[in-house]
Amino acid sequence: MKSKVYFYNMRAKRRSENIINKVGRLFDAAGFKNAISKDDLVAVKIHFGEKGNNAYINPIYVRQVVDKIKSCGGKPFLTDSNTLYKGARSNAVDHLVTAIENGFAYAVVNAPLVIADGIVSKDSMEVEIRKKHFESVKISSNIYYADAMIVMSHFKAHEVAGFGGAIKNLAMGCAPAAGKQQQHSTLKPVVGENCRACQSCLRNCPEQAISMVDGVAYIDPEKCIGCGECISMCYYRVIKPQWETDMDAFTERMTEYAYGAYKTKKENKIAFINFVMNITPLCDCTPWSDAPLVPDVGILASFDPVAIDKASFDLVNSQAGLAASALGDANSGLAPGEDKFKAVHPKTNGLIQLEYGEKLGMGSGDYELVEL
The missing domain is CATH 3.30.70.20 (Alpha-Beta Plaits)
Structure with a gap:
């Protein structure tokens, strides 16, 4: 059976169709209430954005998910793990300051912010996976112990992974610095x-x-x-990077980490929302945001991380590329149907995330897009 991916495009003709309302309706249409039981501690996995970056998910959209979780009787908290690199999010103090300055204050999002791996990225749990690259992976403690999780991802290109969506958010975002290093170790x-x-x-x-x-x-x-x-x-x-030896192994290691994070939740206790908007050529970890590669596409929701990333990938590539972007610089990928991610990062193969993720049992690339 095909995995269902629910989709709202960017069109709006009346107040009831604004993007804020669409986020809440997606939550309902996808059946996410079934993932939340009364008094569940619910991790809302989010990227708070680096200082200087402006492409991360708008906090007012996150608020809609928080309010829905509360209406189901859950206890939501917004969370992310500290970074491996030096920057504005490499420890919990700087990370929280950056999150608040980027708009994720309690008054806006209606939920507390909890850095998942502690003040200096030392709080994690080993999760046994027994796969090709890892026997076990390190998952940030506060994500590990959450009863349920809603993973909210900004879908964009990525200079190493090809693209970043639900799978990359699970992998890098749910790992402490030591886990991030394990994923990157071939680079x-x-x-x-x-x-x-x-x-x-x-x-x-x-x-x-x-x-x-x-x-x-x-x-x-x-x-x-x-x-x-x-x-x-x-x-x-x-x-x-040394492309000829590094990239495929990196992507497989990253996908195994995503599987480890996915495995910490019982069936139907983890759900995914992808924002296919501001589709930038680089990760939100960069302290700037380049021009989008294509026009905004919409928002997707699913219980299947492989299916939602595949649908997001397909929707982006169905668009005409914007010449006033990195695609114009590359002089490639501009036509509808062409691979935008390969055009800006030609040595990457993001599809490994989907193929290996399906092999690991996280989901299926065979999906049904349900347009709302």
Whole structure:
């Protein structure tokens, strides 16, 4: 049987059809109330956005999900795990300040904010999975102990994973720093030609693995933990992963971590909402947001993380690309039906998330899109 993915597009002709109302209606239409029992502690897994980024999910949309959970008798809290890289979310204090400054104050979202892996990313539980890359994975404690979880994801392109949606949110977002490092451990970036010696990579490396040698940046492979932060923070795109050996293994490891987080919840106690809006070329962890690749598409909801990501992927690629975006720079992927994610990150293969996720038993890429 095909997995159902419920979908609202961006059109609105009256007050009842505004996006805020559509979020609540999606919750109802997808049957998410069945995931919430009275007094359940419900994790609303969200990315609070890095300082300077503006593409993350709008807090007023998150409020609609919080209110729905409360109407079902649940006790919601908004949560995310600390980052591996240096930035505005690498410890719980800075993380909470960033979340509040980005609009996720209690007065707006009507729920407390709880950083899932503690003040310095040391609070986690081992979850046995016995898969290809990992016997067990580390899942942030406050996500592990939640009775239920609603995963709210901003669907966008990603410089390493190809794209980021529900699966990536489960994987990176539910792991402490040590778990993120395990996922990234096959990535060993190298500095290419034309380094401008701006030293942004030095300032942002969490392990001080980068130094200046003969006027250019040098990454010590012995010290490098493969977090990939230098790749995102290189203004001139000089630092690159070693594509030929790293990317497929990284994506499989990431998907196994997603499976571990998924496995912490009983059947039908975890549900997913994808916001296919502001479809930017980079992750929301970057302290800026580039122009969207395609026009806003809509919002999707499902109990199946593989199906919702596949539907999101298909809907994005069915659009005409925007020339005033990274697609225009690439001069590729602009036509409807072309792969926007490959166009901006040609060495990635995001579809591994879907294929391997289905193999692991997280869901099915065979879906029925129910347009509301």
